[in-house]
Amino acid sequence: MTTxxxxxxxxxxTALVTGAGSGIGRTTALALAAEGARVVVAGRRAEPLAETVxxxxxxxxxxxxxxxxxSRAADAEELVRATVEHFGSLDVxxxxxGVFRGGRPLADLAEGDWHTQLGINVTGVFLALRxxxxxxxxxxxxxxxxxxxxxxxxHTASAGAAAYSATKAAVTALSRGAALDHIxxxxxxxxxxxxxxxTTMSLRPGETEAGRAxxxxxxxxxxxxxxxxxxxxxxxxxxxxxxxxxxxTDLVLDGGGSL
Numbered sequence: 001m002t003t004x005x006x007x008x009x010x011x012x013x014t015a016l017v018t019g020a021g022s023g024i025g026r027t028t029a030l031a032l033a034a035e036g037a038r039v040v041v042a043g044r045r046a047e048p049l050a051e052t053v054x055x056x057x058x059x060x061x062x063x064x065x066x067x068x069x070x071s072r073a074a075d076a077e078e079l080v081r082a083t084v085e086h087f088g089s090l091d092v093x094x095x096x097x098g099v100f101r102g103g104r105p106l107a108d109l110a111e112g113d114w115h116t117q118l119g120i121n122v123t124g125v126f127l128a129l130r131x132x133x134x135x136x137x138x139x140x141x142x143x144x145x146x147x148x149x150x151x152x153x154x155h156t157a158s159a160g161a162a163a164y165s166a167t168k169a170a171v172t173a174l175s176r177g178a179a180l181d182h183i184x185x186x187x188x189x190x191x192x193x194x195x196x197x198x199t200t201m202s203l204r205p206g207e208t209e210a211g212r213a214x215x216x217x218x219x220x221x222x223x224x225x226x227x228x229x230x231x232x233x234x235x236x237x238x239x240x241x242x243x244x245x246x247x248x249t250d251l252v253l254d255g256g257g258s259l
Contacts, residue, residue, distance in 0.1 A: 007035055008035055008036045009035050009036070009236070009240040009241065009242070010032055010035045010036045010037035010091075010092065010236075010239075010240070011035070011036030011037075012036070013036070013037050013038070013089070013091035013092060014037065014038045014039075014040070014083060014084075014087040014088065014089045014090055014091050014092070015029075015032045015037040015038070015039050015040070015091065015092035015093070015094065015239070016039075016040045016042065016079065016080070016083050016090060016092070016093045016094070016132070017029045017032070017039060017040070017041055017042065017093075017094045017096060018042045018043065018068075018070055018079075018094070018095050018096050018097040018124075018128060019042075019043055019096040019097035019098060019148075020041035020042060020043055020049060020052050020096070021041070021043040021045055021047075021048025021049050021051070021052060022048055022199070022200075023197070023199035023200070023201070023228055024096055024148060024194065024197060024199065024228050024231045024232065024235075025041075025043070025094070025096040025097070026041075026048075026052045026055075026228075027228035027229055027231070027232045028094055028096065028231070028232040028235050028236070029041050029052055029056065029063070030052070030055060030056060030059070030061075030232075031229070031232040031233070031235075031236055032092065032094075032236065032239075033056040033059060033061030033062070033063060034059060034061065035236065037061075037091075037092065038061075038062045038063070038064075038087045039056060039061065039062070039063045039064075040063070040064045040065075040066055040079075040082070040083045040086070040087070041053060041056075041063060041064070041065050041066070042065075042066050042067070042068045042070070042079050042097070043067065043068070043097065044067065044068070044069050045067070046065065046067045049065035049066075049067060050065055052065070053065045062087075064082075064083075064086050064087070066078075066079050066082050066083070069124075070095075070097050070120070070124035070125075070127055070128045071119040071120050071123050071124040071127065072127070073127050073131075076124075076127040076128050076130070076131045077131045079128075079131065080131040080132055080134070080135050084135060089139060089141075090132060090135045090136060090139075090143060091136075091139075091141065091143050091144070092143065092144050092145075092146075092239045093128070093132040093136075093143065093144075093145045093146070094145075094146050094147075094148065094235055094239065095124075095125050095128045095129065095132075095145065095146070095147045095148065096148040097120060097124055097128075098120060098121045098124075098148065098150075098167075098168075099116060099117055099120050099121065100117070100161070100164050100201050101113035101114075101116055101117050101163070101164070102160050102161045102162075102163060102164050103160045103161075103204075103205055104160055105159070105160065105162075106162040106163065109162075109163055113163065114163050117163055117164055117167050118163075118167055121164070121167035121168065121170075121171065122167045122170045122171065122174070125147055125171050125174060125175075126174060129145065129147070129174070129175075129178055129189075132145055133145070133178070133182055133185075133187050136185075136186070136187045137182065137185040137186065137187055139186070140186075141186070142185065142186025142187050142188070143186070143187050143188070144187075144188045144189075144190075144238070144239045144240075144243075145187065145188070145189045145190070145239075146189075146190055146191070146192060146235045146238045146239050147171055147174075147175045147189070147190075147191050147192075148171075148191075148192055148194070148231075148235070149168045149169075149171040149172045149175070149191050149192065149193045149250065150164070150165075150168040150171075150193055150194060150195075151193050151194065151195040151252060151253075151254040151257060151258050152164060152165040152168055153165040153166065153167070153168035153169030153170075153171075153172065153193075154168070154169045154172040154173075154193065154250065155193060155252055155254070155258040156254075156257065156258040168193075171191065172191055172193065172250050175189055175190070175191045175248070175250070176191075176248045176250070179247050179248035180247075180248060183247050183248075188243075188244075188246070188247055189247070189248065190238040190243070190246055190247070190248065190249045190250075190251065191249065191250040191251065192231065192234050192235055192238065192250075192251045192253060193250055193251065193252045193253065193254070194226060194231050194253045194254065195220075195226065195252075195253060195254025195255055195257045195258070196212075196216055196220065196225050196226065196254070196255070196257065197225060197226045197227070197228060197230075197231055197253075198225050198226065198227055198228055199228065202225065212225060213225060216255075219257070220254075220255040220256060220257050221255060221256030221257070221259065222255030222256055222257075223255075224255070225255075226253060226254075226255060230253065231253055234251055234253055238251065
C-alpha cells in the first residue's frame with residue numbers, strides 16, 4: 001500500500017492514530033507519514049500494527065507501534081505518555097478505534113455486544129480524548145483531534161444497527177461538547193462521519209466485495225463505496241492548519257446516502 005503525498009502539512013509534528021491496524025486507521029497513518037508526521041499507531045493487536053509501521057517505514061517515514069485498549073484508562077494514558085516520550089510531542093490525534101456488533105434487531109442483541117460497543121466506541125473515545133487533551137493543552141502549539149464517527153447515528157438509521165448508531169451519535173455529541181470546552185486552550189476538535197467505505201465493516205454477512213459494489217451502485221447516489229484514502233484525506237484536512245478555524249464540525253462522507 002502506498003499513499004500519495006499532497007504536501008508537507010505535518011512536517012515536525014507527531015500524530016497518534018488509534019485503530020491503525022487496518023482500514024481507515026491504517027490509511028490515515030500512512031497519509032500522515034507521507035506528509036511528514038512522525039506517527040504512533042495504536043490498536044489491540046500487535047501484528048497488524050507492526051505491518052502498518054513496516055508500510056510507513058518503507059515509504060521513508062517514522063512510526064512507532066503501541067498496543068493499547070483505549071477502553072481502559074491506564075492504556076489511554078500510557079499511549080499518550082509513550083508517544084510524547086518517543087517523539088517529544090502530541091500534535092495530532094485521530095481516534096478511529098471502533099467495533100460493530102449487530103446485524104440483528106435491538107431486542108435480539110446480546111447485552112455483552114451492547115457493552116463492547118459502548119466501551120470501545122464511546123468510553124474509548126472519551127478516555128483517549130481526556131488523555132490527549134491533557135497533553136495538548138500544555139503545549140504552546142496546542143493540538144488538533146479528529147474523532148471518527150459514522151453516518152449511522154446522528155445522520156441516518158439502519159436496521160440491525162441501533163446500538164452501534166447510538167454509540168456513534170454519542171461520539172458526535174461528545175466531540176462537539178469537547179470542542180467547545182477546549183478550543184480556547186488551543187485544542188481543536190472535529191469529527192468525520194464516514195458512510196459505506198471499502199473496509200470489512202461495510203460488508204453484510206456473507207457479502208462479497210463485488211456484491212457490495214452492486215448493492216451500492218443502486219443504493220447510493222454516488223453509486224459506489226468510498227475509498228479509505230478519501231476518508232483519510234478528510235481527516236488530514238481537519239487535522240491540518242488548512243482547517244484552523246473549523247471547530248466542532250461533523251464532516252459527513254457518505255456519497256449522498258443520508259440526504
